Amino acid sequence: MSQSFELFSDIFAFRDNALSRLDPRVKLAIAAAGLMAVILSSKVYLPLGICACCLATLLLLRMPARLVALRLMLPLGIAAMVCVMRAFLSGSTPMATFSIAGRQLTATREGLASGGLIASRVLGSVGIMLLLSMVTPAHKIFVALRWARMPKTWVETAMMMYRYIFALVDHTSEIFVAQKTRLGYVGFKRSLSSMGVLAGAVMERSLEQADKTHEAMVARCYKDSLPVGEPASLGRHETMITAVFLAMITSAWFLAEGWL
Amino acid sequence: MRRCLRFIILGLVVLIAWPASARAMHISEGILPAPWAGLWFVVAIPFVAWGLHDIKVRSRQDPKYKTFLAMVGAAVFIISCMPIPIPGVGTCSHPCGTGLAAILIGPGPTVVITSIALLLQALFLAHGGLTTLGANIVSMGVVGGLAGYMSFRVLKTARLPVALAAFGAGAIADWATYASTSFELSSALHADGSMWGMFATIMVAFVPTQLPLGIFEGLLSAATYRFVLARRPELLKPNVAQTEA
Amino acid sequence: MNVEQPAAAIEARNVSFTFEEGTQALRHMNFRAGAGEFVAMLASNGSGKTTLIRVLVKLLVPQEGAVFINGKNIREIPAAQLYQQIGLVLQNPNDQLFAATVEDDVAFGPRNLGLSEAEVKERVDEALECVGAAKLRSRAIHHLSFGEKKRVCLAGVLAMKPSILVLDEPTAGLDPAGESLMMHLLKRLNGENNITVVMATHSVDMLPLFADCIYVLNRGSLLKKGTPEEVFTDQNVVDEAGLRMPYISRLVHELRLYDGVPVNGFPLTVGEARVRLVELIPPEIIVRGLVEKDA
Numbered sequence: 001m002s003q004s005f006e007l008f009s010d011i012f013a014f015r016d017n018a019l020s021r022l023d024p025r026v027k028l029a030i031a032a033a034g035l036m037a038v039i040l041s042s043k044v045y046l047p048l049g050i051c052a053c054c055l056a057t058l059l060l061l062r063m064p065a066r067l068v069a070l071r072l073m074l075p076l077g078i079a080a081m082v083c084v085m086r087a088f089l090s091g092s093t094p095m096a097t098f099s100i101a102g103r104q105l106t107a108t109r110e111g112l113a114s115g116g117l118i119a120s121r122v123l124g125s126v127g128i129m130l131l132l133s134m135v136t137p138a139h140k141i142f143v144a145l146r147w148a149r150m151p152k153t154w155v156e157t158a159m160m161m162y163r164y165i166f167a168l169v170d171h172t173s174e175i176f177v178a179q180k181t182r183l184g185y186v187g188f189k190r191s192l193s194s195m196g197v198l199a200g201a202v203m204e205r206s207l208e209q210a211d212k213t214h215e216a217m218v219a220r221c222y223k224d225s226l227p228v229g230e231p232a233s234l235g236r237h238e239t240m241i242t243a244v245f246l247a248m249i250t251s252a253w254f255l256a257e258g259w260l
Numbered sequence: 261m262r263r264c265l266r267f268i269i270l271g272l273v274v275l276i277a278w279p280a281s282a283r284a285m286h287i288s289e290g291i292l293p294a295p296w297a298g299l300w301f302v303v304a305i306p307f308v309a310w311g312l313h314d315i316k317v318r319s320r321q322d323p324k325y326k327t328f329l330a331m332v333g334a335a336v337f338i339i340s341c342m343p344i345p346i347p348g349v350g351t352c353s354h355p356c357g358t359g360l361a362a363i364l365i366g367p368g369p370t371v372v373i374t375s376i377a378l379l380l381q382a383l384f385l386a387h388g389g390l391t392t393l394g395a396n397i398v399s400m401g402v403v404g405g406l407a408g409y410m411s412f413r414v415l416k417t418a419r420l421p422v423a424l425a426a427f428g429a430g431a432i433a434d435w436a437t438y439a440s441t442s443f444e445l446s447s448a449l450h451a452d453g454s455m456w457g458m459f460a461t462i463m464v465a466f467v468p469t470q471l472p473l474g475i476f477e478g479l480l481s482a483a484t485y486r487f488v489l490a491r492r493p494e495l496l497k498p499n500v501a502q503t504e505a
Numbered sequence: 506m507n508v509e510q511p512a513a514a515i516e517a518r519n520v521s522f523t524f525e526e527g528t529q530a531l532r533h534m535n536f537r538a539g540a541g542e543f544v545a546m547l548a549s550n551g552s553g554k555t556t557l558i559r560v561l562v563k564l565l566v567p568q569e570g571a572v573f574i575n576g577k578n579i580r581e582i583p584a585a586q587l588y589q590q591i592g593l594v595l596q597n598p599n600d601q602l603f604a605a606t607v608e609d610d611v612a613f614g615p616r617n618l619g620l621s622e623a624e625v626k627e628r629v630d631e632a633l634e635c636v637g638a639a640k641l642r643s644r645a646i647h648h649l650s651f652g653e654k655k656r657v658c659l660a661g662v663l664a665m666k667p668s669i670l671v672l673d674e675p676t677a678g679l680d681p682a683g684e685s686l687m688m689h690l691l692k693r694l695n696g697e698n699n700i701t702v703v704m705a706t707h708s709v710d711m712l713p714l715f716a717d718c719i720y721v722l723n724r725g726s727l728l729k730k731g732t733p734e735e736v737f738t739d740q741n742v743v744d745e746a747g748l749r750m751p752y753i754s755r756l757v758h759e760l761r762l763y764d765g766v767p768v769n770g771f772p773l774t775v776g777e778a779r780v781r782l783v784e785l786i787p788p789e790i791i792v793r794g795l796v797e798k799d800a
Contacts, residue, residue, distance in 0.1 A: 010384060014645060035391050039294045047290075071386040078288040082449060085461060090453035111453075118291060118449070125290030126386055133383040137645060139605030141383070153312050153319075153326070158376040159605055160330035161337065165380070166647030167599045168334050192479065199339045199480055200487025203364075206335035207492060210328040212600040215564050217327065219593040220614040220665060221585050224323055227616035229609065229625075327603075 012134045017061050019135040023238045024144040025231070030245045031132045037253045038124040044117055046256035047124030054127030063134050071130060079122040083115030090114070138162050146228050156226040164209065172202050286396050287441060289382065289389020296448035301394030307371045307402045314368035329365060333373035336361045339484070340377070355477040358400050359408030359433025360484055363426060367409040374401030399440035408433030422489065423482045430481025434474040438466050513573065514540040514669050514701040515561060515591065520570035522556055530556035531567065532726045538669070538703050538718075540575075543695045545712050546705040547736070548722035549747030554705040555596075557722070558673050561703070562593045574669070585618065592662035594672040598654035602646045607638070607657050610646060614665040632664040633657075636690060652683040659690070670694065672704040676711070684708065688715055710751045713737070713773035721746045738771050753778045 013020065019027070038047045058068055087095075091108030098105045139159060146155040175198055179185065184194035214222075292300070319325040340357035362370045375397050381387040388396045408429040415425035446458035517536040523529045530553045538544040548554045559565045561572055563579050572579045574590055582590075595601045604610035611632055615625040633639045636656040641649065649657065655675065662670065675691065676684040688708075692715050694700045706712065712719065713733040721728040721742055729735075729742045736742060737750050750758065753775050760766040768785065772778035783791070 010645070011648065014648065032390070035290075036294070039290055039292070039297060039391055075288040075290075075386055078291065081465075082291060082445070085458065086449065089458050089461060090450065092452075121290040122288055123290070125389060125391060126288070129289055129382060129386060129389060137605075138380060138383060139609070139645070142605075151312050153315050154308075154372060154376070157315070157326060157330050157333065157372060158379070160327065160603055161333040161373070161376055162380065163603055163605050163646060164331055164334040165337050168338050172338055192476070193483075195342060196480055196483025197487065199342065199484040200491070202338055203332070203335045203484050203488050204492055206331040207328070207488065209600065210324065210331040212595070212597075213331070213603050214324045214327040215559075216593070216595055216601040217603065218584065219562055219564065219588055220661065221588050221617040223617055224319065226604075227613065229612060229616070230622055
């Protein structure tokens with residue numbers, strides 16, 4: 001329980017540094033361009049380069065390496081799985097043959113190469129997402145999305161969900177501790193039933209919370225929609241930064257693909 | 261010697277990949293090639309729009325609806341972060357929560373809630389991703405949510421107890437999500453190999469973890485639904501009326 | 506018109522409220538707070554305090570009786586107007602803080618009023634400054650401490666510029682310094698900004714310093730109404746409502762009862778008790794001017 005909640009922390013996004021001060025719309029645009037470049041790559045160089053840049057930046061900003069590594073683990077595992085599968089299930093030039101349980105499994109050169117490409121894309125794009133999320137709080141991303149014409153209902157719901165996930169996490173971990181200290185998680189069967197109660201309690205609490213919060217909103221003149229503040233208009237500085245980065249990413253892509 | 265080395269490398273890869281497959285409810289960032297990523301976005305958008313429309317209509321009838329929705333969304337998010345121990349694998353997986361969400365708030369709003377949860381998970385947990393958001397919305401929100409909702413309705417019409425219907429919704433939503441995730445992965449990644457071969461491989465790789473996981477998710481959904489029904493039935497009422505309508 | 510009584514800012518007349526499941530939470534309750542007064546409700550848990558608060562701000566509509574704000578029935582006041590006159594601070598700050606950041610939350614009310622972004626910013630600045638939370642401005646709500654959350658709640662309500670503040674246990678769960686900070690903040694709002702303050706509380710030790718008038722509630726009806734002195738000297742009321750005297754009064758009371766120390770009056774605060782006790786000490790053993798005591 002605690003591990004996933006520890007991971008789900010946005011404390012770093014609220015740190016003050018050169019990147020967190022940058023307008024979230026600029027960061028989103030650059031990140032989107034970077035992601036596009038990565039998944040459109042047909043060679044491993046650009047994705048790996050972008051990944052290295054992002055991780056280096058994260059370390060420069062003094063983000064804890066352990067957390068970064070933890071967040072990288074899962075996508076890495078999936079990339080490895082896809083890589084293995086492709087090596088065995090596609091391609092034509094045999095590279096190595098294994099016999100497992102009487103069946104012949106053949107890894108191919110092409111399969112492994114294309115698997116490696118996919119793995120590099122995963123690394124590159126996860127690097128971008130890690131950097132983006134560690135310098136931009138979620139609510140700023142929501143405001144930026146609203147500015148980019150995301151439907152209002154979606155943004156409103158997202159903002160409130162984001163806020164109350166944290167409130168409910170506190171409540172959940174309290175119940176979890178109360179159960180654990182009274183041996184609620186000893187043995188598989190008891191863990192199951194404790195978890196059912198925990199999930200039910202969280203759900204019940206959230207439904208109660210809906211009533212209370214709605215009352216509090218009414219008492220502050222809530223009129224069927226949560227107001228989202230208008231972000232300031234984009235200055236020349238921001239436009240310049242965006243343009244420079246977009247140009248850099250595009251030329252790096254062409255260079256890596258061998259078009260230049 | 262070289263053969264031996266290869267075995268060790270393969271073993272290591274499987275070792276990393278095995279727990280990952282247990283948690284691979286989301287397609288990771290960057291795995292899908294651009295055309296496929298785009299395609300799933302195109303598929304997902306109408307469903308999200310449908311959900312948003314649903315929310316707008318309902319919140320006109322009930323001013324509390326949006327608050328209610330956000331809270332249920334937050335709760336489902338947390339429930340989907342709860343670790344489930346998988347016997348024999350020694351690792352933990354997580355429930356999807358979409359089946360539960362669908363029987364509580366209906367399939368349309370579930371798509372919207374799922375899209376928000378997926379974005380937050382992509383940002384903060386590196387589960388799923390921006391480029392694969394569309395594909396994940398389709399497999400979890402649309403397929404999972406609809407499968408869960410449908411099975412709940414069918415089981416209820418069959419006059420089975422509510423808890424059993426909720427169990428079915430949770431389990432079927434979970435399995436449907438995995439099946440569609442496997443489909444999305446294999447259709448995009450089979451290259452010159454056979455797509456169905458890859459689909460079958462992924463499914464087989466998922467079965468040992470997914471079969472018990474689905475059952476667990478069913479149990480969790482049933483427990484949660486029953487708990488809320490027993491403790492605060494009035495909290496479910498306005499919504500039950502709406503889903504019946 | 507009675508000269509001693511200021512015009513009622515908020516008044517509940519003969520209010521009764523029964524919940525759907527049949528619990529009668531309020532029985533023929535009368536409540537009144539004059540303009541610019543500091544009124545406290547004292548009661549044990551489950552005696553209808555929170556229900557009365559919700560009736561006062563129109564979140565619940567009583568089956569019987571009515572609530573008036575500045576002489577007008579609240580049923581006739583539209584929500585937008587009503588909630589600019591009366592602000593509500595709930596007991597649990599998490600119920601009230603629903604935006605992602607401090608700034609957004611405080612701006613929620615003003616934005617609902619349709620003010621321009623410049624005016625909204627001005628109100629947010631002013632409200633945060635007022636509760637001493639200007640530094641918290643761009644912080645996320647879920648990173649705040651409990652005491653900070655409580656102050657941000659208050660700022661969110663102050664941004665609506667109400668003339669009446671209704672607070673449900675504003676000091677519950679705060680540390681002693683936080684409690685004192687909150688009470689002084691309310692007193693300042695009451696004194697300088699002339700805001701009528703109505704608060705439900707359990708902190709009997711603090712109240713005599715601040716409240717003009719105390720309502721003691723018990724099982725949904727009014728047990729006693731009066732100044733702190735009138736309320737706490739009435740031992741029956743104190744016992745019946747599950748309260749206690751302020752500790753300092755208890756000390757003086759026991760000195761008088763068990764040790765025969767002839768203390769005058771019934772001091773409710775440390776300052777008063779000090780004066781009363783010094784009276785009894787022979788002047789020759791008192792050394793004055795040891796420490797410069799500031800007011």
